[in-house]
Amino acid sequence: MSEFRVAKRRAGAELTLSTGAAVHGCFFLSGSSPIHAGPERVADLLNGEIGFFPFELTPNGSDGSTTVLVNRTQVLMVRLVEQTGEAQLDPGYDVATARQVRILLSNGSTVSGSVRVYRPTGRDRLSDYARSSDAFRYVESGEATYIVNSAHIVELMEISE
Numbered sequence: 001m002s003e004f005r006v007a008k009r010r011a012g013a014e015l016t017l018s019t020g021a022a023v024h025g026c027f028f029l030s031g032s033s034p035i036h037a038g039p040e041r042v043a044d045l046l047n048g049e050i051g052f053f054p055f056e057l058t059p060n061g062s063d064g065s066t067t068v069l070v071n072r073t074q075v076l077m078v079r080l081v082e083q084t085g086e087a088q089l090d091p092g093y094d095v096a097t098a099r100q101v102r103i104l105l106s107n108g109s110t111v112s113g114s115v116r117v118y119r120p121t122g123r124d125r126l127s128d129y130a131r132s133s134d135a136f137r138y139v140e141s142g143e144a145t146y147i148v149n150s151a152h153i154v155e156l157m158e159i160s161e
Helices: 042-048 126-130
Strands: 008-017 022-030 052-057 066-071 075-080 097-105 110-117 136-140 145-149 153-158
Touching: 022 042, 042 075, 042 136, 042 145, 097 126, 110 126, 110 145, 126 153
Parallel strands: none
Antiparallel strands: 008 022, 008 075, 022 052, 052 066, 075 145, 097 110, 097 153, 110 136, 136 145
């Protein structure tokens, strides 16, 4: 093995792109994060830089895979394949206010689930969540964990459970 090789782990996901395509494959994640204790998460990778990231495509019905570079700005949403509890690793997750929402994306699709607002009491409204500086944000539903690109959110609506 080369001394320049960096070991990465794969995290399965489905990307919804601005072209309308939904592609399946894997992110390549580091064993440690430069911004918090523990391994790098998909949201860390997406929020970490601008531009492109490598993604391994796994075409349906095919044995082969191909690695492509995907432009972050063209990713509407990521559905994490494994229920890893990735969102729950955020510091303060257990004390953050949970809001049930429906999100309308720029492609016309909707995502419903729970978002966490990491703000003090009284400043933990959905409008405070909307002003967060993170471009990519978690939405947890009963069936999957999503990471939504806030640049493609058209409408946020709080819903009752």
